[in-house]
Amino acid sequence: MKNETKWIRVTYAHNIPLREGRAVRIAESEIAIFNLGGRFLAVENRCPHREGPLAEGIVSGTTVVCPLHAWKFNLENGQGVSPASSAHCVRSFRTRVEDNVIWLELPANFFTESQALLGCMEQQAEGATEACSVARV
Amino acid sequence: MEKLVVVGNGMAGIACVEQILRHAPKFNITIFGDETHVNYNRILLSSVLAGEKSIEEITLNGLNWYQQHDIALRLGVRITDVDAGAKTVTGDDGSVTGFDKLLLATGSLPVIPSIQDVMKDGVFVFRNLDDTRSLLERARPGLKAVVIGGGLLGLEAARGLQVQGCDVTVVHLMETLMERQLDVTGGSYLANKMNELGITVLLGLSTTAILGKGKVERVQFKGGGTIPADLVVIAAGIRPNIELGQKAGLDTKRGIVVNDYMETSNPDVFAVGECVQHNGICYGLVAPLLEQGKVLAATITGNKGPKYEGTVLASKLKIMGVDVFSAGEIGDKVDGSEVIRYEDPSLGIYKKLTLKASKLTGVILVGDTSDSHRYMEWLRSGTDLASMRRQLLFPDTGGDAGMDVAKISDNETVCGCMGVTKGVIVHAIHERGVNTLAQLKECTKASTGCGSCTELCQQLLKAVAPEFEEESRKVLCKCVPFAEDNLREIVRSQRLKSVQEVLDIYGNGQGCEVCKPALSYMLDMLWCGDHDEDRSARFINDRVHANIQKDGTFSVIPRIRGGVTSAAELRRIADVAEKYRVPLVKITGSQRIDLLGVKKSDLPKVWADLGMTSGQAYTKGVRMVKTCVGTDFCRFGTQDSTSAGIELERRLENLFTPHKLKMAVVGCPRNCAEATVKDIGLVGQEGSWQVVVGGAAGKKVRKADLLITVETTEQALDASGIFFQYYRENANYLERTYDFVERIGIEKVRKETVYAAEPQKQALRGRLHKSKARSRDAWLERNEPRTATQFVQIEMMDGVLV
Numbered sequence: 001m002k003n004e005t006k007w008i009r010v011t012y013a014h015n016i017p018l019r020e021g022r023a024v025r026i027a028e029s030e031i032a033i034f035n036l037g038g039r040f041l042a043v044e045n046r047c048p049h050r051e052g053p054l055a056e057g058i059v060s061g062t063t064v065v066c067p068l069h070a071w072k073f074n075l076e077n078g079q080g081v082s083p084a085s086s087a088h089c090v091r092s093f094r095t096r097v098e099d100n101v102i103w104l105e106l107p108a109n110f111f112t113e114s115q116a117l118l119g120c121m122e123q124q125a126e127g128a129t130e131a132c133s134v135a136r137v
Numbered sequence: 138m139e140k141l142v143v144v145g146n147g148m149a150g151i152a153c154v155e156q157i158l159r160h161a162p163k164f165n166i167t168i169f170g171d172e173t174h175v176n177y178n179r180i181l182l183s184s185v186l187a188g189e190k191s192i193e194e195i196t197l198n199g200l201n202w203y204q205q206h207d208i209a210l211r212l213g214v215r216i217t218d219v220d221a222g223a224k225t226v227t228g229d230d231g232s233v234t235g236f237d238k239l240l241l242a243t244g245s246l247p248v249i250p251s252i253q254d255v256m257k258d259g260v261f262v263f264r265n266l267d268d269t270r271s272l273l274e275r276a277r278p279g280l281k282a283v284v285i286g287g288g289l290l291g292l293e294a295a296r297g298l299q300v301q302g303c304d305v306t307v308v309h310l311m312e313t314l315m316e317r318q319l320d321v322t323g324g325s326y327l328a329n330k331m332n333e334l335g336i337t338v339l340l341g342l343s344t345t346a347i348l349g350k351g352k353v354e355r356v357q358f359k360g361g362g363t364i365p366a367d368l369v370v371i372a373a374g375i376r377p378n379i380e381l382g383q384k385a386g387l388d389t390k391r392g393i394v395v396n397d398y399m400e401t402s403n404p405d406v407f408a409v410g411e412c413v414q415h416n417g418i419c420y421g422l423v424a425p426l427l428e429q430g431k432v433l434a435a436t437i438t439g440n441k442g443p444k445y446e447g448t449v450l451a452s453k454l455k456i457m458g459v460d461v462f463s464a465g466e467i468g469d470k471v472d473g474s475e476v477i478r479y480e481d482p483s484l485g486i487y488k489k490l491t492l493k494a495s496k497l498t499g500v501i502l503v504g505d506t507s508d509s510h511r512y513m514e515w516l517r518s519g520t521d522l523a524s525m526r527r528q529l530l531f532p533d534t535g536g537d538a539g540m541d542v543a544k545i546s547d548n549e550t551v552c553g554c555m556g557v558t559k560g561v562i563v564h565a566i567h568e569r570g571v572n573t574l575a576q577l578k579e580c581t582k583a584s585t586g587c588g589s590c591t592e593l594c595q596q597l598l599k600a601v602a603p604e605f606e607e608e609s610r611k612v613l614c615k616c617v618p619f620a621e622d623n624l625r626e627i628v629r630s631q632r633l634k635s636v637q638e639v640l641d642i643y644g645n646g647q648g649c650e651v652c653k654p655a656l657s658y659m660l661d662m663l664w665c666g667d668h669d670e671d672r673s674a675r676f677i678n679d680r681v682h683a684n685i686q687k688d689g690t691f692s693v694i695p696r697i698r699g700g701v702t703s704a705a706e707l708r709r710i711a712d713v714a715e716k717y718r719v720p721l722v723k724i725t726g727s728q729r730i731d732l733l734g735v736k737k738s739d740l741p742k743v744w745a746d747l748g749m750t751s752g753q754a755y756t757k758g759v760r761m762v763k764t765c766v767g768t769d770f771c772r773f774g775t776q777d778s779t780s781a782g783i784e785l786e787r788r789l790e791n792l793f794t795p796h797k798l799k800m801a802v803v804g805c806p807r808n809c810a811e812a813t814v815k816d817i818g819l820v821g822q823e824g825s826w827q828v829v830v831g832g833a834a835g836k837k838v839r840k841a842d843l844l845i846t847v848e849t850t851e852q853a854l855d856a857s858g859i860f861f862q863y864y865r866e867n868a869n870y871l872e873r874t875y876d877f878v879e880r881i882g883i884e885k886v887r888k889e890t891v892y893a894a895e896p897q898k899q900a901l902r903g904r905l906h907k908s909k910a911r912s913r914d915a916w917l918e919r920n921e922p923r924t925a926t927q928f929v930q931i932e933m934m935d936g937v938l939v
């Protein structure tokens with residue numbers, strides 16, 4: 001029950017320019033979607049440091065650099081890359097593209113839970129998404 | 138003590154003296170040199186011509202070195218005669234100096250082919266510092282330069298002149314460029330590269346005459362054809378300078394003949410360097426000369442024993458982006474040898490190895506010289522390659538593209554110019570406490586030649602030295618590991634127009650938040666705005682033209698030139714503040730008004746309602762010009778500071794700079810708008826303006842330096858513009874003018890800006906105007922956004938699902 005997910009349509013792929021990110025408002029939260037050249041990666045649009053909008057960050061390979069104080073996160077699994085103390089991370093989401101539309105996989109309770117976004121640590125503990133659990137191995 | 142007289146204050150002579158000094162003190166040394174400079178690195182004259190190094194940077198032994206070793210140095214004195222019987226040398230100043238031992242290190246002379254009127258004004262050779270200075274003085278943008286000779290020297294000269302802005306043609310007698318180092322195919326790959334750089338190459342042409350009234354105007358070839366030329370450089374080879382050897386009665390052929398102990402036919406006269414001939418060979422590169430010097434030092438100090446047995450030569454072309462390496466045999470038709478080739482015409486890569494009996498005998502690399510060390514080692518050591526046949530051209534990289542320093546054997550040469558092996562470097566690190574590249578250079582001379590081994594030396598230091606410290610002159614970032622001045626050169630010469638291109642070709646293909654904005658700036662500056670601007674490579678502020686705040690909202694600061702506004706403008710600002718519920722309206726420290734807390738999606742509307750232009754308060758660019766009231770109202774005013782400030786701001790606004798740039802104009806030395814702590818300041822005084830630069834009142838407080846005092850406002854604006862463009866072109870990214878001016882030194886800044894020759898100033902003005910003409914108010918993007926979602930908040934397609 002807790003692990004149930006839902007795929008939703010978010011926006012057209014052409015709305016996210018190459019190597020940039022854009023925030024999409026979903027319910028109470030914002031999710032940052034990045035275009036890495038045909039591949040779209042999504043993470044929560046809120047830096048665990050001081051809530052910087054990650055969608056506005058500069059993309060470096062498969063990482064993004066927060067525009068406020070330059071914390072860096074791996075977009076594939078949300079893991080913090082720098083500063084080196086790796087305790088911090090953001091939640092990541094799976095995406096797919098169909099007919100030029102980006103789809104996002106969200107937990108089924110995403111829209112109902114008052115505290116919409118789980119912390120990424122909980123997410124990892126649950127092994128909710130593949131990417132994150134892979135990263136733990 | 139015996140008297141040792143050295144003739145020739147060049148690389149071989151001084152390196153030999155350094156070796157002699159390592160033995161117990163034995164001599165009273167006098168050195169004669171007909172050049173007026175202390176010993177410098179002749180190899181790097183090409184880099185000086187190409188503007189990559191300054192003359193000061195290539196000094197090898199400063200005056201203090203000569204003093205420390207009690208050496209009598211006689212610069213600017215040419216030795217004209219040697220009397221071997223009386224043991225004296227005579228100088229062109231009339232002096233006669235006695236010696237017990239004489240060391241001839243007179244190098245070589247440029248070969249001047251028999252060309253009619255070759256001494257005409259505008260014809261140069263390229264051998265020493267004076268030649269280089271004259272070339273630099275003469276070369277200027279738009280001139281047609283012809284280089285006669287397509288060997289290493291000629292090509293490097295051609296490139297240098299091109300970087301100075303000349304239109305360059307290389308004329309070569311042979312059908313192949315660098316025919317002494319390359320085969321026909323290699324030569325054609327090289328010719329392609331030169332053409333790509335924009336240098337014209339003419340092959341198989343024999344030059345017969347220099348034409349022109351009084352000075353060179355055209356160059357004529359056999360058959361009668363001519364091409365226009367404003368400047369000609371002759372680089373047709375060198376011949377050993379043996380005149381004094383002959384006068385001393387030594388056995389000479391092409392060079393002064395020496396044996397394996399570096400002895401000439403006279404036991405009291407020695408010779409070293411390009412002027413000697415050993416075993417039939419006259420060398421023209423530094424590495425063999427240094428080996429000779431070591432042997433000679435042992436012999437002359439009574440420690441005869443070590444022998445000089447010749448050197449395997451390797452040549453490398455020192456043109457950034459044109460990688461050429463050659464060593465050993467180059468021809469195809471050597472008996473019993475086999476040839477292995479690799480070619481990739483579209484990448485411009487050509488590799489050829491010549492093998493005989495499973496041993497490497499020759500190598501040619503064009504376009505990719507990354508394996509040159511490996512091949513050089515095989516050549517020197519005669520390694521049997523039978524078991525490695527499959528990996529000869531493509532080493533098994535094992536993940537690490539760079540050479541694994543651990544794999545290098547101890548007797549492998551790291552620095553080819555100075556002949557320094559890995560063993561020597563490791564020894565220096567362990568035994569002599571070497572920790573930095575500078576110390577390593579000082580201690581072993583490694584990396585003091587052409588500089589191509591610097592990276593390898595750094596890796597060795599990193600791997601071996603316990604307290605390795607990176608040099609202060611750092612690379613931009615590990616994604617693109619080049620110093621910024623190198624990068625500027627690369628981008629310019631390779632005509633790279635987008636950040637991603639630079640990253641793909643010279644970097645890791647990814648880039649990061651450090652190098653991407655720096656490269657974005659560099660491209661904008663170098664191409665005067667005519668480049669492919671990649672917004673994803675820029676910081677968010679430059680994507681949406683506003684300053685991001687801690688809560689993710691933005692601040693909006695419109696341009697208020699010179700701090701002068703109007704009632705109508707203020708009314709619009711007030712209306713905007715109310716309409717968009719701007720949480721904070723503040724007068725800034727820069728005589729402007731800041732609207733803080735605006736949402737990204739409101740930015741275009743706010744700009745439209747304001748009807749003002751961007752104040753660039755969010756970017757590394759022209760911020761503002763603060764002004765005081767000046768003559769119009771102030772009773773102390775001596776100059777109309779307000780109008781001058783508004784005009785200054787108009788001329789420079791919308792341009793980007795390495796770091797933010799703040800200016801001020803004041804009407805008298807009371808300095809109400811604090812011009813003397815600004816990046817550029819104009820201080821009015823009775824009948825003139827002082828233009829001051831490099832001031833700061835931020836994290837650091839620094840009083841600006843006086844650049845120049847001029848009479849008219851127009852002159853003051855012009856001087857500001859010239860300095861502004863010079864700073865744009867020469868500062869590193871994120872280097873404020875106050876660090877820049879301190880690093881360069883105000884003397885040099887003056888010399889290269891306001892006191893530069895008129896054409897140089899004109900060139901700076903020209904590039905400034907070009908950039909300015911292409912620049913525009915960033916806020917116009919409110920009407921034509923870069924992308925559909927530049928300012929738009931994206932809402933989810935499916936609506937809120939419950």
Ligand SMILES: Cc1cc2nc3c(=O)[nH]c(=O)nc-3n(C[C@H](O)[C@H](O)[C@H](O)COP(=O)(O)OP(=O)(O)OC[C@H]3O[C@@H](n4cnc5c(N)ncnc54)[C@H](O)[C@@H]3O)c2cc1C
Nearest residue numbers: 145147148149170171179215216243244410411421422423
């Ligand atoms: C532009 C350029 C680029 C080069 N690039 C490379 C390179 O990449 N790699 C490499 O290995 N080599 C390179 N070389 C060659 C290298 O510089 C020389 O091989 C080396 O400098 C020779 O040293 P030397 O001491 O024999 O002669 P020099 O350095 O020429 O020294 C001889 C000195 O003696 C002086 N002299 C001569 N006669 C008298 C006299 N009668 N009285 C007083 N003084 C006298 C001369 O003026 C000169 O200063 C380059 C050379 C040039 C010009």
Ligand code: HEM
Nearest residue numbers: 728764765766767770771772773806807808809810811812
């Ligand atoms: C003998 C010394 C000085 C004299 C006679 C002088 C005179 C003046 C006058 C007449 C004005 C008012 C101009 C106007 O608005 O009508 C003024 C404004 C100003 N002066 Fe000075 N000044 C002096 C020194 C300084 C110094 C040393 C500073 C700062 C380092 C300074 C900073 C300012 C500033 C910031 C203003 C503008 C104030 C504002 O915006 O309201 N002044 N000064």
Ligand code: SF4
Nearest residue numbers: 765771774804805809
């Ligand atoms: S700097 Fe001089 S001219 Fe300008 S306001 Fe101050 S006192 Fe007046």
Ligand code: FES
Nearest residue numbers: 047050052066069
């Ligand atoms: S809020 Fe992201 S680094 Fe500070």
